Amino acid sequence: MIVLISDNIFDLKVRKMNRRTIFSKYIAEFLGTFFLVFLGCGSMILTELNLLDDHGLVPFVWGGVVAIMIYAFGHISGAHFNPAVTFAFWSIKRISLKDLLGYVISQLLGAILASAMHSLIFKGNHSFGITSLSVGLEIGFLVEVIITFCLMLVITSVATDSRASGDHAAIAIGLTVFLGAFIGGPLTKASMNPARSLAPAIMYKNFDFLWLYFIAPTIGAILGANTYRFLRFLERK
Numbered sequence: 001m002i003v004l005i006s007d008n009i010f011d012l013k014v015r016k017m018n019r020r021t022i023f024s025k026y027i028a029e030f031l032g033t034f035f036l037v038f039l040g041c042g043s044m045i046l047t048e049l050n051l052l053d054d055h056g057l058v059p060f061v062w063g064g065v066v067a068i069m070i071y072a073f074g075h076i077s078g079a080h081f082n083p084a085v086t087f088a089f090w091s092i093k094r095i096s097l098k099d100l101l102g103y104v105i106s107q108l109l110g111a112i113l114a115s116a117m118h119s120l121i122f123k124g125n126h127s128f129g130i131t132s133l134s135v136g137l138e139i140g141f142l143v144e145v146i147i148t149f150c151l152m153l154v155i156t157s158v159a160t161d162s163r164a165s166g167d168h169a170a171i172a173i174g175l176t177v178f179l180g181a182f183i184g185g186p187l188t189k190a191s192m193n194p195a196r197s198l199a200p201a202i203m204y205k206n207f208d209f210l211w212l213y214f215i216a217p218t219i220g221a222i223l224g225a226n227t228y229r230f231l232r233f234l235e236r237k
Contacts, residue, residue, distance in 0.1 A: 025099070026106040028077035032069040033110035036081050037199055038117060039065040041129025044189075045118060048126045059185055063178025070170035078159065082193040083107055088152050088221035092229050094160065104195075111199035119203055128200035131189040131213050140188045140209070144216035145223070147180035148192045152224030161232070192217050 043061040046052035070079040078095075080086045086103045089095045095103070115128050133140040154176045158169035177192070184190030191197045197213035 022099075022102065025077040026102050028073040029080060029103050029106040030110040032073045032077070032079060032081040033107040033195055034114045035069055036065055036193075037111045037114035037129075037196055040196065041115065041200055042118060042122075044129035045122050045126045048129075049122065049124055059178050059181035059190075062181045062190075063174040063176075066177045067170040067174025070173060074170065077103070081107060081110075081195075082217075082221075083195055084148060084193060084217040084221035085152060085155060087218050088156075088225035091222045092156070092160075092225045107195045108198060111195040112202060115199035115203040118200075127206070128203045129189075130200040130204050130206060131191045131197040131209075133188055133209055133212075135187050137209070137212070141212055141216045143184050143187050144191060144212065145220040147184045147190060148217040148220030149224040149227075151176050151180055151192055152221040153228055156225045156228040160228070192220075194218065 040058075040062045043052065043058045047055050047058060052058075066081070069081060073079050078089075080089070080103055083104045086095065086100055086107070090097070090100045118128055135143070151173070154172055158164045158172050180192055181190040184192075191213045194214045194217060197210060201207050201210050
């Protein structure tokens with residue numbers, strides 16, 4: 001009887017610890033996505049309002065904030081901060097369906113709150129860092145698939161392969177975001193992230209081509225994750 005009671009108490013403690021761990025992951029995803037959108041889109045708003053002279057700093061801000069947030073929260077949640085990344089990890093069975101839903105909801109809420117803060121902080125005529133196309137629909141879709149494919153390929157490599165240098169994962173991923181934003185920014189505003197596109201669209205009340213910024217990055221991310229998984233499969237044969 002004593003053993004049974006002690007076992008039940010132990011199981012209860014384990015369940016409580018698991019709930020706390022899961023909750024901490026969701027909070028980390030919320031905070032990471034909040035700062036990603038707040039700082040990244042914030043830099044775009046500054047340039048739009050002519051408060052930031054060098055437009056070339058915007059890709060640097062995007063890459064920098066991603067790297068910093070990975071260092072801050074990577075050990076807690078894996079530092080997705082992006083529904084496309086979360087769907088890609090789910091596609092290679094790296095997270096459960098429950099975590100998929102929890103992560104995506106947390107990311108969307110964090111992004112929306114960040115854009116809401118922009119509406120309070122930045123006065124004047126600006127577009128909240130909204131994503132938009134400067135090229136045709138087909139080219140824009142292709143660009144988003146390619147740059148998100150590249151991003152997820154790097155993420156999967158440093159996050160799932162023990163041979164990769166985990167200490168430098170944040171730098172590798174941050175630089176990939178920087179390069180994707182540098183190349184894709186003038187063409188599609190280089191979303192690579194459905195949450196990052198949704199939040200400014202809600203605040204600006206402009207949903208043109210939002211479907212593209214949901215579908216193209218998700219396709220690119222899933223392809224990137226599964227391509228690296230295929231490379232690992234070939235190595236084992």
